[in-house]
Amino acid sequence: MKKFYLALFFSTLLISGCTEETSTDIIETEDIQGIVASTKETAEKHDVSKFEEYELQDIIDGDTIRIKYNGSPEKVRFLLVDTPETNHETLGEQPYGPEAKEFTKQLLAGQDTVYLEFDVSYRDKYKRLLAYVYTKDGISVQEQLLKNGLARVAYIYDPNTKHVDWFKSIQKTAQKSAIGIWSVEDYVTNRGYDKDAYYAATKDNSETENDESNTANKNSCVIKGNVNSKGNKIYHMPGQRDYDNTVAEEMFCTEEEAEAAGFIPATR
Structure with missing residues (x-):
């Protein structure tokens, strides 16, 4: 329409x-x-x-x-x-x-x-x-x-x-x-x-506006949460060294969300 x-x-x-x-x-x-x-x-x-x-x-x-x-x-x-x-x-x-x-x-x-x-x-x-x-x-x-x-x-x-x-x-x-x-x-x-x-x-x-808003919100959740071989829950921010190679097991919109889920920030 x-x-x-x-x-x-x-x-x-x-x-x-x-x-x-x-x-x-x-x-x-x-x-x-x-x-x-x-x-x-x-x-x-x-x-x-x-x-x-x-x-x-x-x-x-x-x-x-x-x-x-x-x-x-x-x-x-x-x-x-x-x-x-x-x-x-x-x-x-x-x-x-x-x-x-x-x-x-x-x-x-x-x-x-x-x-x-x-x-x-x-x-x-x-x-x-x-x-x-x-x-x-x-x-x-x-x-x-x-x-x-x-x-x-x-x-x-x-x-x-x-x-x-x-x-x-x-x-x-x-x-x-x-x-x-x-x-x-x-x-x-x-x-x-x-x-x-x-x-x-x-x-x-x-x-339509709601769909676009939901998509935008989803796309804004770019923090990658990953559990490493030692069982540590690490989150990676865009721009960090290993971000592109990290396979996300969970995605977060904010660091607060990631930390509330038990993840700690990557050191680099």
Whole structure:
């Protein structure tokens, strides 16, 4: 199975391209803080002067917020993107869901309002508002979720397709870099996210790492224990004169292990 890449510093290490190193660590909150800080400094700032400004009330999920709209609380679903779930009634929590939510939360932290760019249709079949969401200084939340591998392009329904080509181009870059949700083969599907594929890949990777670790530990045990013709138990260290010619009857990783087993060091 393809090795996967879970990047912890998207804006620096990950955008530079994928490597052959693997990790099973999920992104930590401190890493999200660093990513968001970098994003705020380097992200493209779009002109929001023609968009509508609304009071921000809550972050519900990576791709859903609550605003005050015409005097009442309203959910806003981010157009054309889909982040993994955090508390879905049937899907539960999905890998990278909490990270996506934390990213959106921190990107919008300290802001009492957001700017919304509407497409042709304002609502979906669930009566939620549909919009492209921007910070007060013009950062596109959708763009940054896609760029950092925390969302996929999805739910492309006419007539709300204004930014689909733009979003797909950003997603393509994230896929090539194998970051975030794209770091695990087959986790992202046309229907959403496959937790079974994610955990299978994680398990395979962990087992491989354990095998490699065990092999490394075994290879590090290079002290040769030998019983000579007089019945003396002698251990030989690499570099000593007779080391290469010594036939090991036991191998030890440390001198302490050898001595605990009753062996004494060779004199030369």
